[in-house]
Amino acid sequence: MTRTVADPGPAARAAIESVPTGLFIGGKWRETDARLTVADPATGEALCTVSDATAEDGLDALAAAAQAQSEWAATPPRARSEILVRAHRALLDDAERLALVATSEMGKPLAEARGEIAYAAEFFRWFAEEAVRLDGGYMPAPAGGSRFLVTRQPVGPSLLITPWNFPMAMATRKIGPALAAGCTCVVKPAEQTPLCTLALAEILRTAGVPDGVVNVVTTSDPGAVTGPMIADPRSRKLSFTGSTAVGKLLLEQCATTVMRTSMELGGNAPLIVFDDADLDTAVEGALAAKMRNIGQACTAANRIYVQRGIAAEFTRRFTERMAALPMGPGTTDGVVVGPLIDEAAVAKVTDLVADARRRGATVRLGGEVSDGPGNFYPATVLTGVPEDAAMFATEIFGPVAGIAEFDTEEEVVARANNTPYGLVSYLFTENLRRGLRVAEALDTGMVGLNQGVVSNPAAPFGGVKESGLGREGGLTGIDEFLEAKYIGVAL
Numbered sequence: 377m378t379r380t381v382a383d384p385g386p387a388a389r390a391a392i393e394s395v396p397t398g399l400f401i402g403g404k405w406r407e408t409d410a411r412l413t414v415a416d417p418a419t420g421e422a423l424c425t426v427s428d429a430t431a432e433d434g435l436d437a438l439a440a441a442a443q444a445q446s447e448w449a450a451t452p453p454r455a456r457s458e459i460l461v462r463a464h465r466a467l468l469d470d471a472e473r474l475a476l477v478a479t480s481e482m483g484k485p486l487a488e489a490r491g492e493i494a495y496a497a498e499f500f501r502w503f504a505e506e507a508v509r510l511d512g513g514y515m516p517a518p519a520g521g522s523r524f525l526v527t528r529q530p531v532g533p534s535l536l537i538t539p540w541n542f543p544m545a546m547a548t549r550k551i552g553p554a555l556a557a558g559c560t561c562v563v564k565p566a567e568q569t570p571l572c573t574l575a576l577a578e579i580l581r582t583a584g585v586p587d588g589v590v591n592v593v594t595t596s597d598p599g600a601v602t603g604p605m606i607a608d609p610r611s612r613k614l615s616f617t618g619s620t621a622v623g624k625l626l627l628e629q630c631a632t633t634v635m636r637t638s639m640e641l642g643g644n645a646p647l648i649v650f651d652d653a654d655l656d657t658a659v660e661g662a663l664a665a666k667m668r669n670i671g672q673a674c675t676a677a678n679r680i681y682v683q684r685g686i687a688a689e690f691t692r693r694f695t696e697r698m699a700a701l702p703m704g705p706g707t708t709d710g711v712v713v714g715p716l717i718d719e720a721a722v723a724k725v726t727d728l729v730a731d732a733r734r735r736g737a738t739v740r741l742g743g744e745v746s747d748g749p750g751n752f753y754p755a756t757v758l759t760g761v762p763e764d765a766a767m768f769a770t771e772i773f774g775p776v777a778g779i780a781e782f783d784t785e786e787e788v789v790a791r792a793n794n795t796p797y798g799l800v801s802y803l804f805t806e807n808l809r810r811g812l813r814v815a816e817a818l819d820t821g822m823v824g825l826n827q828g829v830v831s832n833p834a835a836p837f838g839g840v841k842e843s844g845l846g847r848e849g850g851l852t853g854i855d856e857f858l859e860a861k862y863i864g865v866a867l
Contacts, residue, residue, distance in 0.1 A: 403587025444588030
């Protein structure tokens, strides 16, 4: 596999320099003496430093959100909607700069970063439309004598914790419904990728978000900063995207105040190719499901199961497509395989491939750490991966595709469901009955039928089992930030 090496260029450097580096609290930027270094995954070198918040800074941000809550909740839905519409437009108008920021701090290819900015903007547009459609209910009491009024009110100040792999889209996916519902918020981005959220805070300020409604704290010690906020009774909602292990710890902390929670956690997505599938569609779908964001996505195809009769041909075509993917810095046009987020990610992928080989898997492509600077790992394909391989039990989070064969529908469904996770699954078949039957039998919150990408702001995103609680996006996404209130009216 070829790998290009290039300087990020003046445009990328200018994009980084344009981002505020302070904490955003109460509508003002606050610099701290302690600094958090943001590194370029393509080189390992520092891009810049940002403010490193303390627990006191976090509580100040929560205080600002709590103070702004009542006024923001009373703001007419149309006014909240129009702010989100302006923010949507601002993201699209500034897409190239923001894409360069995302690529620089996270490493994803520039084409994907551009796509992420467009995807992120759609959450603002979607929830701008939902803000003016909040409904309730009215009905007579079954026994007569009174009437039931049901209204929906904002949950209150919300703590939003976002991951590093989609730093802009995961922020808008949480901020959008929170603001549309009338909730103020404190956003804590991942320490590896704070710049997208800081840039977003400035965009929201310019779009007209009042002081204190959106606050951002960046920190190298997330537990120390978020812990006191979670324990504070002013926090009424936690929305978290990240690992299942951390999600479980946060759920324990939220229990102390019975805080409302939504969790989008880890995945172990199976991708099933039946022998009646259109092979061209299946190969392209598998490539999209595996390699989106360099495989660093909770929705990434983790276990590829191919029916035995077509396994050899599918593997040949899929491996050819993987081998043709250029590798290099994400800021270089044409690159598809950018760097992984950090050295620990490279080490994890390396260990998973080594474990699969020890257990009998065959490396068809890649499988060796790339030479040179940066956190690079090449596109890799393994066949004959056994069920007890570590890569079939944990998120790979890298450009590694493990393929195994199967014989029957019943067998592959059982294997696909044999995991504590249940975020998403994919299947490819030209038989509609089989497609619907298998889709309903798979224990996941989402299913891609003959498609390798399921994420859409207009659809409910979320999983079952240890993949999370609640849904983001779609008609139900705003419900996560609303409480139903019943008012009994005597006649």
